[in-house]
Amino acid sequence: MAHLHPDEIRARFSRAMSEMYRAEVPQYGTLIELVSDVNAEVLERDPALRERLADADELDRLDVERHGAIRLGTPGELAQIRRMFAVMGMGPVGYYDLSVAGLPVHSTAFRPVATEALSRNPFRVFTSLLRLELIEDRALAERAAAILSERSILTERAQELIALCEVRGGLTEDQAEEFVAEAIETFRWRSDATVTAQTYSDLHETHRLIADVVSFRGPHINHLTPRTLDIDRVQELMPERGITPKAVIEGPPRRGADILLRQTSFKALEEPILFAGENGGTEGTHTARFGEIEQRGVALTPKGRALYDETLAAVRAAAPIGAQGQGADAYRQELDARFAEVFPDDLNALRREGLAFFRYRMGAEAEVGARAESIEALLASGALVADPQVYEDFLPVSAAGIFQSNLGTDAASAYSERANREAFEEALGAQVADEMEIYAATERDSLRSALKTLGQDHL
Ligand code: OOG
Numbered sequence: 001m002a003h004l005h006p007d008e009i010r011a012r013f014s015r016a017m018s019e020m021y022r023a024e025v026p027q028y029g030t031l032i033e034l035v036s037d038v039n040a041e042v043l044e045r046d047p048a049l050r051e052r053l054a055d056a057d058e059l060d061r062l063d064v065e066r067h068g069a070i071r072l073g074t075p076g077e078l079a080q081i082r083r084m085f086a087v088m089g090m091g092p093v094g095y096y097d098l099s100v101a102g103l104p105v106h107s108t109a110f111r112p113v114a115t116e117a118l119s120r121n122p123f124r125v126f127t128s129l130l131r132l133e134l135i136e137d138r139a140l141a142e143r144a145a146a147i148l149s150e151r152s153i154l155t156e157r158a159q160e161l162i163a164l165c166e167v168r169g170g171l172t173e174d175q176a177e178e179f180v181a182e183a184i185e186t187f188r189w190r191s192d193a194t195v196t197a198q199t200y201s202d203l204h205e206t207h208r209l210i211a212d213v214v215s216f217r218g219p220h221i222n223h224l225t226p227r228t229l230d231i232d233r234v235q236e237l238m239p240e241r242g243i244t245p246k247a248v249i250e251g252p253p254r255r256g257a258d259i260l261l262r263q264t265s266f267k268a269l270e271e272p273i274l275f276a277g278e279n280g281g282t283e284g285t286h287t288a289r290f291g292e293i294e295q296r297g298v299a300l301t302p303k304g305r306a307l308y309d310e311t312l313a314a315v316r317a318a319a320p321i322g323a324q325g326q327g328a329d330a331y332r333q334e335l336d337a338r339f340a341e342v343f344p345d346d347l348n349a350l351r352r353e354g355l356a357f358f359r360y361r362m363g364a365e366a367e368v369g370a371r372a373e374s375i376e377a378l379l380a381s382g383a384l385v386a387d388p389q390v391y392e393d394f395l396p397v398s399a400a401g402i403f404q405s406n407l408g409t410d411a412a413s414a415y416s417e418r419a420n421r422e423a424f425e426e427a428l429g430a431q432v433a434d435e436m437e438i439y440a441a442t443e444r445d446s447l448r449s450a451l452k453t454l455g456q457d458h459l
Pocket residue numbers: 068069070071126128222263292394395398399400402403406
């Protein structure tokens with residue numbers, strides 16, 4: 001029987017997750033509306049941008065675009081989740097070490113990789129794995145491991161359907177429908193904790209993140225993030241709609257030619273939970289789930305990324321932000337000034353200097369025939385067009401800022417940098433793809449094929 005395309009399964013899953021989260025966290029619905037209003041406003045104001053997005057096949061994906069995040073407890077859970085996301089055409093891309101920011105996790109992003117798949121539906125999930133080996137209190141770490149060993153985060157039917165998909169190479173329409181319904185169960189919020197109030201408080205005292213990962217039946221989705229075309233505007237309008245954003249937007253400053261990823265979030269909600277225990281348990285609260293928005297710009301090459309990292313580090317050293325957001329204005333000024341100084345703010349310059357990745361296609365002015373002198377000449381004549389490649393990944397410093405803002409800034413930075421990609425890949429049961437190689441291959445392949453169509457293979 002015919003299989004439903006994994007891109008379609010992913011689109012349905014993303015929609016189902018969004019509906020579920022909207023019902024669970026009403027502020028997320030408010031945010032979606034705000035983002036959609038602002039995007040419409042931007043597109044109306046800037047017809048050139050609308051045309052560029054439409055030509056690059058990016059306009060349609062805008063309204064369905066979002067990412068989410070989950071936190072897993074054990075290596076076995078990470079392997080299971082990898083197999084689940086594979087059914088939807090999502091693979092692990094990138095390794096993010098968050099121990100640098102004092103967080104006992106390391107992460108990857110599950111996402112589609114092929115250009116067509118990204119343009120159909122770019123749903124991504126930032127997925128973190130708890131690192132109990134970094135916890136100094138060994139007795140507590142062992143208790144946490146024992147609690148986690150008791151749970152199973154996938155429904156039995158989801159496990160069967162994943163296995164079926166692996167054997168058959170896909171799922172039929174009916175199976176896919178059932179799979180989506182079963183899969184979202186893994187990420188649903190359940191307010192009944194599996195631990196007692198005392199255990200929760202012990203875990204929480206060691207690190208709030210540990211309490212969030214260990215105390216519940218599964219890895220509840222902790223946020224879903226729509227993509228906006230004007231994050232400054234959304235940040236500015238949030239209070240009007242009753243949402244309080246964090247003090248600063250993470251990532252690069254606002255620019256004419258957007259680079260990488262800018263993100264901002266609103267604080268986690270305090271939600272009622274029920275602890276396990278005698279007489280039906282005791283009541284308490286937990287804060288974990290929040291909202292976030294993102295604005296995506298062009299992907300940077302290793303050279304561009306090094307310049308970004310260096311510049312951002314200088315900004316953070318020169319204008320530190322306090323736990324309550326003190327110094328946010330000075331930080332913004334420093335960020336604007338330093339980037340203006342070193343980073344070209346023009347797509348052409350970014351391309352010519354090898355700082356950003358592009359995707360090439362034949363232009364409307366193309367004339368097949370006359371031998372062109374150079375790629376630059378083809379671009380200048382409009383025969384060849386270079387579209388910026390959207391940055392599809394995440395940024396570790398920004399991710400740490402997002403974590404920090406929804407965990408409260410009291411998390412002690414007790415861990416030194418201890419990346420362990422090998423251990424992560426061993427848990428995953430696969431290697432994480434290198435995001436730079438993906439962008440480079442897209443650039444190379446698109447250029448080769450455009451030149452071929454133009455009859456300019458000699459270049
Ligand atoms: C993930 C935080 C990172 C992002 O967009 O960088 C993140 C988490 O809090 O689990 O979502």
